[in-house]
Amino acid sequence: MTNASEVLSSIQSAFPGAVLDSRVESDRRLWATIDSKKILDVCKHLSTKLNFDHYSGAAGVDWIARKEMEVVEIMASHGTHQVVAMLKVKTPRENPSVKSLTGLYWNANWYEREIWEMFGINFEGHPELWPLLLSDELMGAWPWRKDYKGYPDLTTGERAVKISTPEGYTEYHIPPTPAEVEAGTVVVERPKYPTLREREEKEIKSDSEMIMHLGPQHAMVPGPFLLDVLVEGERVHKAFLDLGYIHKGIEKIMENRSWLQGITYTDRMCYVASLSNNECYCGAVEKILGLEVPLRAQYIRVILEELSRIQSHLIGTGEFLTLIAGVGYAPWQYMIIDRENIISLIESVTGARLTHTFVRFGGVRNDLPAGFADQCKKVLPYMKSRTEEFIELFAQDPIYHKRMDGVGIIRPDDAKRMGVSGPPLRATGVAYDMRKEDPILVYPELDFKVVTGTKGDSADRIDVRLREMLESIHIIEQCLDRIPEGPIRTEVKVPKKVPAGEAYYRVEDPRGEMGMYVISDGGDKPYRVKVRGPFYATFQTLTPLLEGTYIADAVAIAGSMDGCPSEADR
Amino acid sequence: MDIIGSISQFAAQEPAIFALIIGVIGAAVIAAVVNVGAMLVIWGERKVLSDFCNRFGPNRVGGRWGILQLGADAIKLFTKEDIIPADADKGVYVWAPIVASMGTMLVAAAIPFGALHIGGKDYPLVVANMDISAFYVEAALSIMAIAVFMAGYSSNNKYSMLGAFRGVARMIAYEVPMGVCVISVAVMAHSLNLVEIVQSQTVWYAFAQPLGFVIFVIALITDLGRIPFDQSEAEEEIISGYNTEYSGIRWGLLYFQEYNNALLGSILLSLLFLGGWQGPIIPIPVLDIISPLIWLLMKVIIVLWFFIWVRSSLFRLRIDQVTDLGWKWMLPLSLLNLGWAVLVGSYFA
Numbered sequence: 001m002t003n004a005s006e007v008l009s010s011i012q013s014a015f016p017g018a019v020l021d022s023r024v025e026s027d028r029r030l031w032a033t034i035d036s037k038k039i040l041d042v043c044k045h046l047s048t049k050l051n052f053d054h055y056s057g058a059a060g061v062d063w064i065a066r067k068e069m070e071v072v073e074i075m076a077s078h079g080t081h082q083v084v085a086m087l088k089v090k091t092p093r094e095n096p097s098v099k100s101l102t103g104l105y106w107n108a109n110w111y112e113r114e115i116w117e118m119f120g121i122n123f124e125g126h127p128e129l130w131p132l133l134l135s136d137e138l139m140g141a142w143p144w145r146k147d148y149k150g151y152p153d154l155t156t157g158e159r160a161v162k163i164s165t166p167e168g169y170t171e172y173h174i175p176p177t178p179a180e181v182e183a184g185t186v187v188v189e190r191p192k193y194p195t196l197r198e199r200e201e202k203e204i205k206s207d208s209e210m211i212m213h214l215g216p217q218h219a220m221v222p223g224p225f226l227l228d229v230l231v232e233g234e235r236v237h238k239a240f241l242d243l244g245y246i247h248k249g250i251e252k253i254m255e256n257r258s259w260l261q262g263i264t265y266t267d268r269m270c271y272v273a274s275l276s277n278n279e280c281y282c283g284a285v286e287k288i289l290g291l292e293v294p295l296r297a298q299y300i301r302v303i304l305e306e307l308s309r310i311q312s313h314l315i316g317t318g319e320f321l322t323l324i325a326g327v328g329y330a331p332w333q334y335m336i337i338d339r340e341n342i343i344s345l346i347e348s349v350t351g352a353r354l355t356h357t358f359v360r361f362g363g364v365r366n367d368l369p370a371g372f373a374d375q376c377k378k379v380l381p382y383m384k385s386r387t388e389e390f391i392e393l394f395a396q397d398p399i400y401h402k403r404m405d406g407v408g409i410i411r412p413d414d415a416k417r418m419g420v421s422g423p424p425l426r427a428t429g430v431a432y433d434m435r436k437e438d439p440i441l442v443y444p445e446l447d448f449k450v451v452t453g454t455k456g457d458s459a460d461r462i463d464v465r466l467r468e469m470l471e472s473i474h475i476i477e478q479c480l481d482r483i484p485e486g487p488i489r490t491e492v493k494v495p496k497k498v499p500a501g502e503a504y505y506r507v508e509d510p511r512g513e514m515g516m517y518v519i520s521d522g523g524d525k526p527y528r529v530k531v532r533g534p535f536y537a538t539f540q541t542l543t544p545l546l547e548g549t550y551i552a553d554a555v556a557i558a559g560s561m562d563g564c565p566s567e568a569d570r
Numbered sequence: 571m572d573i574i575g576s577i578s579q580f581a582a583q584e585p586a587i588f589a590l591i592i593g594v595i596g597a598a599v600i601a602a603v604v605n606v607g608a609m610l611v612i613w614g615e616r617k618v619l620s621d622f623c624n625r626f627g628p629n630r631v632g633g634r635w636g637i638l639q640l641g642a643d644a645i646k647l648f649t650k651e652d653i654i655p656a657d658a659d660k661g662v663y664v665w666a667p668i669v670a671s672m673g674t675m676l677v678a679a680a681i682p683f684g685a686l687h688i689g690g691k692d693y694p695l696v697v698a699n700m701d702i703s704a705f706y707v708e709a710a711l712s713i714m715a716i717a718v719f720m721a722g723y724s725s726n727n728k729y730s731m732l733g734a735f736r737g738v739a740r741m742i743a744y745e746v747p748m749g750v751c752v753i754s755v756a757v758m759a760h761s762l763n764l765v766e767i768v769q770s771q772t773v774w775y776a777f778a779q780p781l782g783f784v785i786f787v788i789a790l791i792t793d794l795g796r797i798p799f800d801q802s803e804a805e806e807e808i809i810s811g812y813n814t815e816y817s818g819i820r821w822g823l824l825y826f827q828e829y830n831n832a833l834l835g836s837i838l839l840s841l842l843f844l845g846g847w848q849g850p851i852i853p854i855p856v857l858d859i860i861s862p863l864i865w866l867l868m869k870v871i872i873v874l875w876f877f878i879w880v881r882s883s884l885f886r887l888r889i890d891q892v893t894d895l896g897w898k899w900m901l902p903l904s905l906l907n908l909g910w911a912v913l914v915g916s917y918f919a
Contacts, residue, residue, distance in 0.1 A: 212728050219806045233735070234889055323806045326797050330882040333623035399798060399885045551732070552888045555807050 002081035004030035007050055014045050020090075028438060029504065033088045040099050042087065043073070047104060051080035053416050055105035057537070059517050059530035060115035062093075064146040069096045069121055072517065074504065074532065078416050078432050086504055086517075091121065100126040107419035110540050118144035130193040133244035133569060144252050196242055200228055208232050212551075216245045220323060220555045223565035225539075229546065229554060236554050239546035241539065247569040254529045259285060259361070259498055262526060267355035269531065270567035272315055275301075275308040275346075276509040277567075278359035281529070283440060284505035284518040288498055291362040291490050298441040299483040300349075300364050303376075304356075305507075306472040306479075307346050310383065312510035313465040314339040316562035317390075320462060323559040324403055324552075331393060338386050341379045348372060363489030373480050380473050387469045394462065404459035408545055408557035411456060418544075419537040422512020423464045424561055428456035434508035445482075448475050458560035465562070497524045509534050511562055535561070536568040596697040597679070604678045608829040609640050614871075615829075615878050622882035650818035655726060658815065662724035666717050667816070667823035673713025674830040680706050681837055682764055684863040685847045692847070692862055694765045702762040707838055708752045711793055714831055715741035718795075718802060721824060722812035733811025736889045737802030740792055743896030744799075747904035748789035751782045754904070754911035755842050764838075768846030776843040778914065782907040783843045785900055790835050792892070795828060796877055798884040799892060836873035837866070844869045 004024045011032070012019050018041070021033040034042050046052035056074040063070060073087045089098050100123035101108040112123045113132045120142035123129060131139050142148060200211050209232045216224040224245035230238040250269055254262040266277035279301060286293065293301075318335035325332070343353050348369050350356040358365050394400055410420065412428040425432055431450040435443045451467045453460030500522040506515040512534030521527040538561050546554045581588040613628070616639070620627030632638025654663055680703040682696035700706060715738055722734020756762045758778060759770040776783040792799040803811035813824045840846060847862035857864075887895070
């Protein structure tokens, strides 16, 4: 087993002088600042020699006081070892530019595009630096930089200027202040890039092809996102994705809220998995604070997160079924009705059905109500028998298999390369689960299997989800047996100001690997929160996956990913 | 007695005018019966489907059974704004729902709705009792395909166009085996007249030619555009398929015709394969007269219930799988069934 210090020494011996600064947080976390000239070589070394085959994401950080920007590349391995390397690359704030990793890691594309549009950091060698989340008029404003004043500046109302365009739309523009013009720092030139429409029209080769919209408002989409398909008859030749329809800027909002208020925003990222999001944020903050969570609170968190996983899988599977069977399909309704049992259980603890805001730094908000265990013991056996019924139903349905077998196959190697996580990855046979890889809370003490599939097609993805529900039920049953009495929150008083530091914390969201990178500068607000959402990563794979399928299959494949655009956009 | 006497006198004097008047009255009655029936079918589908799905269904308008829900829906559809897309082929767009209704009424004209049992004899209730009614009905049912294509083509919408393509491809693939099945029945019955087909069923043709029965049921579901063969609408893929652009009462008409067809199709299935109105006569006064009607109604309800059951439990096939199934399996098997019908039919004869 490789550990973090071995990785560090391997880099240092291969590239003397490349590591400018380093910190080995634990066996599993390595923080290193890498010389920006050598980042490509270091990453190549990591991916070829040290099995860092999982590019988990990248975060941009604007260090305005130090007059520099940072790109943090988050790298991990698919089960070979458990080290997460956080490689920082520094670049000056004036004309920031770093080398693109798209040549090494296919899925670096979207992460770098996001950093580019939000921070204005240029990525040398990136093939398609186009806006992903932002709308056109915000391009060039670099909204996530620390000196960004808002658009329009609603607090003062001074800078917003209303302009009516010839087409009859109203646009807001922020003219530079005289001081800014004098200093020459404001350049209102917008970067040039091809629009989505131009890109689409370039691909149309013959008269028999046409672009068809599936979204942003469509019966297929689980939330607003644009999926354009280039079709010839029923055949999809190419797919185009556009995000940002519910971009809420949660990461930026959290920079302007107190540490505690931030929990509320994590709920809103994906409301069917809000407990995992809570856990991820609170876990990261606890790591910076060095808080120890009492054992009872740990068990409560695990119980609720697993319940939340069950309800998320139920609605994910159910919605998928409506895509290939229509809304009149009865098992879909059965899933929704069964889900109500789980939601009531969670509601009896947290008081809310979907947006719980339940996890706290160093504990949970309140204790389990009286009779919760009895209620669980009534519901869980029922859920278990129902889930087994569903598994059997889909295993035996010939039309289901005719529709879904071999549809949207992802091969294990491709899945790893594309950074897919969660059920879509495990369906390919790769046993990669954060609860085993990067265990948190009491997960190491619990007995559960990582459910994997064999073929990696849509049917497998659904099967994996359903069997995962059985594992979750098993986990909750163990927790209910073992949960000790005791305090539900840490004895230490949680300070309003979190000491300066940074942490990267990963949990297994129902949709896959969710990580949060939290930086504190010692203030009462986070300096930066980066959310590495699972569906953002899975989303990227849709475009290549849909090529060459039928329209009906394209819809089914997109549905089988259990999408949550709300979390992808954040 | 006086009135009947004068009517029969008038009929003797002016046979052509009398036939016309009778025809118009018959048409009005049939249109009313079919449309009210279709409304009940819609209500029944919503109620039964919600029962399958473990929910309530309509339960507000018109008491706890929601029986007036359809009236409320119809009022809503009538009062909605009628939108014709700017780039639509206006004439075709407007005519598509009308063609759809005409197709249904043409079916209704030739289909027997049952019989009255008076004095030991069955008097079939049919407006146009023609010699080839079985084939005529089967052909008129597929006028819906033309209406679907008109609607999809004229809407000038990508989803509509794809829905229309799908509808027509599906219809062509399944009309042929369906027609062959009707021929097989006719071969056994030695007639294409629906009344005679019913009367010739000493053994239900569902038992005499089970293969043909299964193929006909599948083809009928396809013809009606119901799950698992509703690719022309497939709302999760192409919004609403051929009727995406329709709104208000024009959409209502198109929607209504699907249920008209479902009603007429299930009557046709009962007539061809399930012995029609045949069944033991209930030995109670009055009820014995309408007992053939009751039997047919029961069969039709069971067939419709089966369609809803299928909808709630099966997945939608992909369009290429549908046409594959139609051309590669249904057509050869229906021909096999025709051979069987010829063999067995000649044995019975």
